[in-house]
Amino acid sequence: MGSWTSVSKLTVILDSGQHQGLLNQDQIGVVISIQPTDEDGNEFVVDISDLYKSVNLIDFVDGSLLPEYSETESKEWSWEKAKDFTPNPGMTPQIKYNVRHTVFNPGRKVRTFGVRVGVPNKKALYSSQNGTYQSSVQVEAR
Template sequence: MADWTSVSKLSVVLETGEQQCETEADAKGRIGVVISIQPTDDNGNPIEVDATTLNDKTSLIDYVDESEIPLRNASITQDWSYEKASSPEVKKGRTPQLRFEVYHSKDPVHAKAIGVLVTTAKGPSYYSSLNGTYHSSVRIRPVTS
């Protein structure tokens, strides 16, 4: 089996298929996002990587400055956080997709553009960010009712 050393596709969309949304600022928001990742080998050929490995090697980041968005911790207040799917699935012969849930605090002060960071099994990392190799992001804007 070939080693996972690169990706030929890395994108993120809202679960609705759109790139941006508004959410009520006065309630805890929860927005579903779907990340598509096509793992490849040294020759750029698509390879299969199990869903658990993909899930473990993928995280959400700030699209602009590439800072990590923390995993959700319900016991502390976080402006922005996310949870990974509990049981990710990869459909054979299709570009793998992961589903994450993004949360915001009750009173976030700003919109957030969210990108993706993937670290391959052999170590190289790929970013979907303003300065990354890929440029897909979702924009979530809390609004007052």
């Protein structure tokens, strides 16, 4: 059995269906739709847990990775895997992260996020300002 070598779809959107939003309380949901493909361009089924391991939220402009949320280490912006998300069966695979903003760090209040996908044995694919894909979301913290 082969493996996935690329993606035919890579989009990022807020769980509200919008591309811009305000944080609700201290977090906002970001949904990533990703369709893995094999070397012939055919859709390839990848376990959702493996997609979570392969996908990272990034700063859309500079490509820097958004750190994972930690209760013990305060970061201005971070993410955590959504615990309440069930993708729609039979549709493009989706994963969801909750983006958090720590009010203790009063830095940049608006960020635009994209996605980095680590494809097995290949160069990473990006949805970023300089990436192959251009999908992004903009989040404002108040």
